[in-house]
Amino acid sequence: MSSPENTETTETTEPTATTIDSVRAEIGTLVTEAANPKYPDLAALSTQELVAGMNSEDALVPAAIEKQQETIATIIEEIAARMSRGGRLIYVGAGTPGRMGILDASECPPTFGTDPSLVVGVIAGGRAAVNQAVENAEDSEEAGAADMAALTLRANDSVVGMAASGRTPYVIAAIKAARAQGAYTVGFSCNTNSLLGAAADTALEIEVGPEFLSGSTRLKSGTCQKLVLNMISTITMVRLGKTYKNVMVDLRATNAKLHARSERTLMRVTGCDAATATAALTAAGGHVKAAILAIMTGLPAEQAATLLAENAGFLPAAIDAGTE
Template identity: 60%
Template sequence: MLSLPDPGSDARAALRAELETLTTEVATDALRDLDTYPTAEIAAIMNEHDRDVPVAVAAALPRITAAIDDISASMRRGGRLIYVGAGTPGRLGILDASECPPTFNTDPSLVVGLIAGGDIAIRTAVEEVEDDPHAGEADMNSMDLGPNDSVVGISASGRTPYVVGALQYARSCGALTVAVACNSDSAIGKIADHAIEVIVGPEIIAGSTRLKAGTAQKLVLNMISTITMIRLGKTYGNIMVDLRATNSKLRARAERAVMRVTGRAPAESTRALDAAGGSVKLAILMIERGFDAQEASEKLAEAMDLRSALDASR
């Protein structure tokens, strides 16, 4: 039988007192009979609560912006973006990281998500690991961190020991550190170079931070990865020009991207894309500047991004 800590111990009492101070743990008195409400009313209440999230994210935009600028600068120097979290925050980090290769054609090692408990925790709750700061330190140690890396610790409560340990170790390696929490004056915020604290208030189910807090974290991570990739030249305007066409949908999207930027017909755009080996950037350069694939590749390597390459080749 699993032996649990004594609920009456001093440590547990201290933890209960700490949780009492967190807005994400508050039980809203007005919803004490929530389970008796009609389904339509519960859905309406959830929808109303969810409207608080973008407002809370907007309040944190200056801190989000500052973090993105520093992350972008670090990645231009060759660093990685590493998300770390436990439970829902860890899964959100992995989700965001896993979308970068197909969307922005990044190497899978460039944006990485780590979760307490390892890969099994992606689908199965491994709750006890989040209480171990040494596990967070060990996972960071396995990443061979350097001063150009950026580590984003994600925790709704802002106090998760696993994330605390990870950020402390990251700082000791000279990495840029960012905290994403949903409580003010958070423990991880005090550690990090950038504290992004998005205060969404109590959840409709007390303490169920996969709800508003999870939505807020997803929005923040969307901004971090997407705007960083824009800063790194992975888009041309609002067009994905560095996507990886790994299926029929993405191939069609790549063809449409070439057509949108160049204004050329489908047949010409498709031919250029084929000649460019599926690279949207090269296909656009080839069409707009009359280069062959080798010339376009050289110009792009010199300029680093499509807009600069087009401007330099006028």
């Protein structure tokens, strides 16, 4: 799990009848809460039919994302530009979206060699909500604002708020607070004309339609969130020079699997043999990118690492500089 992260579960009061009536009216208009007319009685279907039905619904997600590719690309460019100036990427959500953000954030250090503080996942209810639902936490506007304040956001930071409904109070409050602190904000939902989108600098609204199991937004909506976060983090890291060609080169060999992957990466990129890859990786302290540069330029590992730093970590530029 990425750090820093909210760790306290905020207590919230029980909702009043007036609040429940208001929410009932709101969700009654949401596509994500609608019953799917194609599957009126799941129990009446065979297991094979259920599998086929879920698979056909999931297949609708990429097509829905495709309609928003231009917006996603714009968001990535905004985030990458800010991160290149030292900013962070913050994901914030409640329930499934919060867990998706933490998952994506936690994968960045081993995949791209980033510091755990660079991409951060924040979830309503704190650490306890990762493994167990803290359902009332999503209603706390105070907690959303407080969790953003705790991060001491700056102008180069980017905050992606996620809520399938687009109306989650915790997430909307977090986005408003982040925007007030000067961060770039994205409101990512699976309903159009959302309150979350209206609160953010950029609205990303991808309508995937009613869920296979009505209202269970961990399904298509969750799949949509996962696919889009894959795009945001991966393509941002490409723009930041964390890859070379189509290969992960900023990973570090910290376990047996990563060591074997690192050796294969060196051999694939440089054409060297296994013994050379092993020696270069050891000399570079397990840093794949530095080992590649050392092999391709003939520089000692320490000098290769210095040259990388002088070129902001961009391997092609460092190779050019080292072979002039």
